[in-house]
Amino acid sequence: MKICVCVKHVPDSAARITIKGKNQFDESITFILNPYDEHAVEEAVRVKKQVGDSEVIAVSVGKEDAIKTLRSALSMGADRAILIKTNVRPDSVITSRALKAAIEQDGKPDIIFTGKASIDNEGFQTMYRLAAALNMSVASNVIAFSLEQERVLVECEMEAGARGVIDMPLPCVIGTSKGLNKPSYPTLPAIMKAKKKEVKIIDLESLAIEKPMSSIEILELKPAVEERSSKELKGQPEEVVMQLIRVLREEAKVL
Numbered sequence: 001m002k003i004c005v006c007v008k009h010v011p012d013s014a015a016r017i018t019i020k021g022k023n024q025f026d027e028s029i030t031f032i033l034n035p036y037d038e039h040a041v042e043e044a045v046r047v048k049k050q051v052g053d054s055e056v057i058a059v060s061v062g063k064e065d066a067i068k069t070l071r072s073a074l075s076m077g078a079d080r081a082i083l084i085k086t087n088v089r090p091d092s093v094i095t096s097r098a099l100k101a102a103i104e105q106d107g108k109p110d111i112i113f114t115g116k117a118s119i120d121n122e123g124f125q126t127m128y129r130l131a132a133a134l135n136m137s138v139a140s141n142v143i144a145f146s147l148e149q150e151r152v153l154v155e156c157e158m159e160a161g162a163r164g165v166i167d168m169p170l171p172c173v174i175g176t177s178k179g180l181n182k183p184s185y186p187t188l189p190a191i192m193k194a195k196k197k198e199v200k201i202i203d204l205e206s207l208a209i210e211k212p213m214s215s216i217e218i219l220e221l222k223p224a225v226e227e228r229s230s231k232e233l234k235g236q237p238e239e240v241v242m243q244l245i246r247v248l249r250e251e252a253k254v255l
Helices: 033-052 064-075 092-106 126-134 190-194 237-251
Strands: 003-005 010-012 031-033 055-062 080-085 111-115 139-147 151-157 162-167 172-176 199-203
Touching: 003 033, 010 064, 031 033, 031 064, 033 055, 033 111, 033 139, 033 162, 033 172, 055 092, 064 190, 080 092, 080 139, 092 126, 092 237, 111 126, 111 139, 126 139, 126 172, 139 162, 151 237
Parallel strands: 003 055, 003 111, 055 080, 080 199, 111 172, 139 172
Antiparallel strands: 010 031, 139 151, 151 162
């Protein structure tokens, strides 16, 4: 079985980002493997062990420093990696087209795992665009996955705490969520071994894909403003409960 994992090189959420000008930021900060993609890699490796005679290929679109993220995927158990190198950070349209071209060039897989979103922009689009381009079934927010012969059964998180079960054929694209598994920490021998695994670099310009104008224009970046407030509720327990419900519904608007 051939399994691909699409991963993204993203800024560490713990890093302090310095904004440069109106719509740029200092990229010398720490970048990491997108946390949702960690679950994708973990599940791909688990399926590989379950099936046997399988290969896991990590694929990423990004600048050359994204090799670091691919090495992380390799240390978790991926067999080899492909970097589609570009000097810009493309939107989901170009990303999905680049992934499609590189994946087809390498040989169409049986399953493509990827995180349900990236923590830097949370566009929630790439997996759907990729699945449509490859004519594959797709499921996102996946928190349970099982493989039976030529079909997969997945459980997905839905709105308001509901869960849905989807039965679909291979090949397919799976968008992983945090409840799916617990990513393992690579051992030192695995990290050292990952340094020797193949990372193939493909220039984005060498792929025969249509490159439309970016559908997203960043006009301005601003640091997030942390707003905190408190409210003291007084009265009997029953009264406090009713006050709390009113505050949550009318003021906080979370109910």
